[in-house]
Amino acid sequence: MGIEGHSPPAGAVRRRPRPLSPLREHLRDTFWFTPTAGLVGAALLALGVLELDNLLVRELRKAGDYGEIESLIALADDTKTIITTVGSAMLTFIGVVFSISLVALQMAGGQMSPRVVRLYVRSRITKCTFAVFLATFLFALLVQASYEGNDDPRTVSTVPVVSSMMCVLMVLLSLGLFVAYVNSTLRLMRVSHVVDRITRESFRALDRYGVAAAGPPELPAAGAEVPHRGRAGVLRDVHIARLVRAAQRQGVVLRLIPRIGDFIVPGTPVLAVHGGAAAPPHRALRYTVSVGVERTFHQDLGFGLRQLSDIAQRALSPAVNDPTTAVQCLDRIVQFLAAVAERPLGALHHCDRKGAVRLVQDLPEWADLVDLGFAEIRGCAVDSPQVTRRLVAALEDLERLAPAGRRAPLERHRTLLEQAVERTVHEAADRGFALEPDRQGIG
Template sequence: MSDWMVTRGPSPRRRPRALSPLREHLRDTFWFAPTAAMVGVFVVWLAAQELDAALVRSLQDDGDYDTLAELLRFADDAKTVVSAVGSAMMTFIGVVFSISLVAVQMASGQFTPRVVRLFVRSRITKATFAVFLATFVLTLLVLTSYDSNADPRTATSVPLVQSVLTLVMVALSLLLFVMYVNATLRLMRVSHVIARIAAESFRVAALMPVPAGGGAPGLGPVTAWFAHDGQAGVLRDVHVARLVRVARKHGVVLRLVPRIGDFLVPGTPVLAVHGGPAPSRRALRYALSVGVERTFHQDLAFGLRQLSDIGLRALS
């Protein structure tokens, strides 16, 4: 029973972060970073397109057609590079991440299946995948900006800034690829996996509130219970800031009954109310996150579980 997690108010050392659960849940997904990168590169491409158009208009207004002709030749040469990058990037992405998934599968079979979450939560993995996809999308967008008109007096588009931006993205992709290979190789070594799990466990332990001696005295009798009414799963984390706001608004104390990481079924008591009438169930909506997989956000025992899995696999 997790009687120590009582919503008396925020800790004086650290205030609850309102978006902390959302941030942690997004880190457990693999779609958010690539999607954000593709949307971001589209916005950047629109800005680069406007800069190119403004540059062409400025040179035409000044009558500097020689410089504009040189820019047209440079853009035509860069088009070959952009086309090659666009045709090869998707193949490169498929090969790299297919081999990576095989490596992760080998690591999960050798250490513990839970090591897959380290790959999913890895910032370098998401950054590499996001930049690769963003580079591919950018090349497609840049190719649509090339003008077949080679006359500097009537040209309307010279994708100079866009071509330079594409080359920068290619260089960034190569740099991230080297870092990604290094991170994946480290993931296959048990010492680095253990160090990663231990570091996350210590980080979670440092953020844990100090348990009150002898439980939580002075709470009074339980006036109401809240039971889990959703799908069965593990208790991933608790939105502490939301619970604190509800408890202060209604003048009660909300006590978490199960531990973070416990498996819940419909009807399991999850919150006990002390000191007053129970808040509405709608007010406590989304206060508890239940899913199919445990996370490190507030679950200190999850790190010990992973280390135990690695130890058992080594002894078997």
């Protein structure tokens, strides 16, 4: 069966999400690069500014303006106390601030979800603050070492005036970043902000994909499979453009077997080859699959629902007992599911420039997303009428928004919730109260 004339179905996606850069993701997931760059930048800045001080003294000496040099020496002596204080106190300040922050982060991760830590690690303001703090400390040490203790304007080689002023400016920048950092860390400890951040990232992942094909792809029989040859881990991203080019050169259609977010090990089939007996050569498929230690939002539609469900479950645990947080998570789950209620799901068809399908990528179905959002919360919510009332209201709202063909999973969850409440709650009045729809839980 030929595939060159295999045209994409109506609604196929033609734009492709930007590939995930492994190097960029590695740098964002680590905490060493930005501070190291700050230290290197501070050293280079100190060398440049101190050379500017040397040039200033040489020019004044050539002009015979020794009185101006004496004024500069007096000004540098006035700022020396500030530089010495900054050099001795900044490192202690860094240690205290970040020790307290890590304790607060541990508390937030314990109360919400361990995956909250990624928000802190990937925070730009956190890394910039740490980098500027260390850069200020190193810059102050280098400037402090440049003081000669020579007050003779005829023999002094350098007067660190410009560098001292630059150090003061860096201290002011550090204070401003410290205020922004505290504000960012406190927001990270607020569950409403974390939930909103997760929701926004989920919608960005949804918009990145566009709209899936309206129906299942009609593909020739699979002739071969391509196994995974890298390390074991979570499938985080596929390089769609490179896979499309490889499939076009080989004259085949590739289908991604695992979904984004699946854990794969070496030898796991990752690509099925349709329309040909031979797979593209290995060199053409290099760097087309990105595997990491944890899921990301880049191409993973279900990761946001997974995190919201985790936060809600932990809030409903006996150790935390915070049903209001679970209601907040349900609010955002409903928001996301309402956005995809009428959206075609199932498979993305990626085409080459001639319009022929070259790559098919499976997405979570509607039932998968509904189960991910509600199944585990429903199992933990039976003893909390505030959550059951919000859950009933959520299911009713989605039933009104979803097409008739997508109401079955919602009706199933509602039936299971009613059965669980009937088994657990013995009083009829309490059962009626727990199953009354309420968008505020208990308004």
